[in-house]
Amino acid sequence: MPSRKKTSMFASAFLTCVSSFVVICVVLATPRWVSSEVRFSRANSSVTVSLTYGLFRGTCEQFVDAGLQVSEMTFQVSDALSSTKSRSLNVAIIVLLVLALLSSLLSSGFTCTNTVSNPYQTFLGPIGVYTWNSVCGVLTLIAMILFPVNVQGNSQSEELAHGCSTSLQAHLGSKHNYGYSYWIMLLVLVLNIASLIIIYFYDHARYSKKKEQERPIEEAPKDVILF
Template sequence: MPSRKKTAMFASAFFTCICSFVLICVVLATQHWMSSEVRFSGTNSSVIVSLRYGLFSGTCEQFVAAGLQVSEQAFQVADNLSGTRAKSMITAIIVILVLGLLSSLLSSGFTCTNVVSNPYQTFLGPIGVYTWNSLCGIFILIAMILFPVSIEESDLSIELAHGCFSFLQTHTKSAHTYGYSYWIMLLIIFLNIASIIIIYFYDHARYSKKKEQERPIENAPKDVILF
């Protein structure tokens, strides 16, 4: 059976891993990644398209300069994207988040195993926790980088606006605001770092104690040597 200290440390790491897993599910399930206002100029007036969307779906509405507002409508992101580059970016982000979800699940399993037992295999101990938490954090970081790239380089919001209203003409400017679904990923990275730090402190303390017990006899106190 594991010691109380090990149980407490790995239980804390297990809690952070589970929180990370749940938050990745929230990131995938919620559609509050981006709010965009995309302005287009026409022959007689300018049009503003307001978009709120995530990786799978969103809503859009149109405002004409004269004050006319078109009712809000829902759309599917994949259906509104005509460019291969934008579709590929969104697909890549989804795949990377799913890989992060699996990594977080494996990390939760490894920490839970160490709470209730002392696994013999080295990789099932701290090394496994380090590996899966690091991979999860890396996957989430890549997703956080790729999404802004898809907005700026692949003109994601502009393509989605054209998908909602096909008659739009010349794009003039855009304004973007990242939603809570995007910023939650930053919290996920912090949770993965926290899991690694917790296990590192336990592993370091165990290593120091082991070295102390293996201290050579010449370093022992003199009164102990006399006996």
């Protein structure tokens, strides 16, 4: 049976891993990744299309300079994207987060296993926890980098705006504000780092104690050797 110290530390790491899993689920499920205001010219006026969307769905509404507001409509991101590049990158971000979700789940399983047993010499031990937490963190970080690239580099908001309004002409400008669905991915990184730190401190303490017990006899006090 594992010691009380090990149980408490791995239980803490388990909670951080489960929290990371829950946060990634929220990230995938909520459509508050970015809010964009995209301005276009139209015959004798200009139109501002306001969009709020995530990886799967979003909403948009348009405002004409004359003060006319068109009712809000809902759209599916994958259906509204016509560019292969934007659609492919959106799918890639989803895949990365699904893999991060699976990594977080595996990390939760590994920490739970270590809470009730002692699989030190196998991949189920701290090495496995290090691996899956690191994979989850790296995948999440890549997703955080790719999404702004798609929004601003591939003009994803402008592309989605064309699906929400007709007769749009020249693009006049865009403003983007990233929402909580995007920023809480930072919490995933923090939780993964916290898990790694907890396991590192336990593993380091165990290693130091083991080395202390294996100290060669020549390092023992002389009076003990003489005795």
